Amino acid sequence: MKVGLFIPCYVDQFYPKVGIATLQLLEKFGCQVSYPSKQTCCGQPMANSGYEHLTHDCNRLFINNFAEYDYIVSPSGSCVLHIKEHLHAPESETQNEGKATHIRKRIYELTEFLTDILKVENLEARFPFRVGLHQSCHGQRGLHLSQMSELVATPFSKPEQLLNMVKDVELVKLSRKDECCGFGGTFCVAEEAVSSRMGIDRIDDHVKNGTQVLTGGDMSCLMHLEGVIRRRKLPIKVMHIAEILTATE
């Protein structure tokens, strides 16, 4: 199957190793993966700030880059959710709406692609650490990668299911298992005080419960949390879930 790899702009620029781990994972399970070199961003930073009307060019670019693939996979729940909910052909190019629909239906966040499409059951990875999972809101409440604590419904978690396949991982139990980290796109600077405080509280929960490595499916949340960790000089390492799923320590 032909998979188009979508690496969000900030991952491309700041966390190339996350892109590499994602690529390796997909290849390991037999996907024929390409990375369209002309990709930039899903448009979410503008849209969530109230400027969805400025995202037409990003949308056009996205459609051109990814329409030909069977699946589009990305190591970011937030960007995937944005595409799923908001990708449309620009008004003057309605002939491309079919392509946009194809992309909206065929775009997957990495962990759900592994569990639901590739039906991965064995990872042959090893990571002997206490791992704290941050459930990013867009992945969890938006894409339903895990059951949220608000709903009276059966619990499940796709990222945890995968982490449990990694040998010697010990998953940390948190006091608040799915509270938002406070990143929130431009919120992180527009509402700096609350955003930072939310980040501090999340990290506190991990410190109290003995997390050695903090992981998650969204590098944006992790970038914010890592910022707090490093400022406070705490002994917690931050890694994207793709890096743990490919670890052989």
Place this chain on the structure above:
Amino acid sequence: MTINHATAAEKFNKDFDRTTWHDETLWWVRQKRDRAAFSIPEWEKLRDTASQIKHNVLSNLDTYLVEFEKNAQKNGITVHWAADAHEHNEIILSILKKQGVTQIVKSKSMLTEECHLNPYLAENGVEVVDTDLGERIVQLADEPPSHIVLPCIHWKKEEIGVLFHKHLGTPEGCADPTLLTHAARENLREKFLTRRVAITGVNFAVAETGEFVVCTNEGNADMGAHLADVHIACMGIEKIIPQRVHLGVFLRLLARSATGQPITTYSSHFAKPRAGQEMHIVLVDNGRTTQLGREEFRNSLKCIRCGACMNTCPVYRRSGGHSYHNAVAGPIGSILAPNLDMTKNADLPFASTLCGSCSNVCPVKINIHEQLYEWRQVLTKSGHSPTAKTLGMKAMAAVLSNPSVYRLSGKMGRLALANVPFVVNNSLNPWYKQREMPEPPKESFGEWYKKNRG
């Protein structure tokens, strides 16, 4: 001038320990709600049903209101219609004038907060005593409520002790909740016995029967209404439900969502005035029909004011109700307020991370976080966004729309860190106040891919 949410929130966060306390107090309420909800296996079905009933109400609001009016009148209730807050206040004042009354008691009405009734009546020489304990506390402190269900949740009991010592003469240093409540009760008793007019809010008004239901825990609304010669109930027009049986859905949801109780201590049905009593009901629009006409925001009118979205909101818990500068705070306040005044409330839809927790605790399933997103679009398009932000966003869109410009600015940006989309247009980058930025790698993923797989 109103202080915007971010500024007020920054001030709130200056006191780190108090913020912790506020967050934990409300989180405790959220956990109580969880326990109550999880004790009911059909909880999600109940939410669905409630949402559907409200859907029907909003689609047929005109007929239900007229039906309610007719039945209420049949029961001997006088029905008034108020187009806006000002009309509402005038109607109340005219009833008081007719009675020759200058002192009244009031309980449990966020609508009168929305309409700023207290200051209006004060200007017109009427003294209002709020009898709900929490409302009484904020009234003595000369503050608006900070929460629609827990009006003084931002007050610690020691502080209430000081307040009561000053106003009610409780012993200095007394912070015992039982003693303080007792003091408030004694002080209020005299008011209940002497005030001839009582105002209450309305939780549900039943079209089929013309009755209305007031849900409280303290019974002060009942005390006021039963002792007074005149009972005035004020309600937003969206409070209508079609039939009595529907209460079976809403009463199960309301208290569980609000405080985690199975039901409020009192769910009082007021159907008709007792002999010799006058009963009035004021039906208030105040922007509700405008909101009804805004399709993407219509569902916000389903709200039953349980406060669950506030208790779960990580931003509300860490910024306090007053930072929302609106009678209704929190997530629901942020989608209701711009309807009333876009200029004044343009900041509120941005006071959220769009985490979506609110929409999923909401007992009537309002898509709150999606409406926050939609309000952002509406506010921006209608020119309620700062020029600097617009310029920054345009610049960002230009970079992200052009792959080669993006690659180039990425190269420079990784060093300068100026082009991270999230920190665009902030010359004094607030990110650094309490966080580090990631260390820039030597090559981007795109560059690595070209070398290794290209």
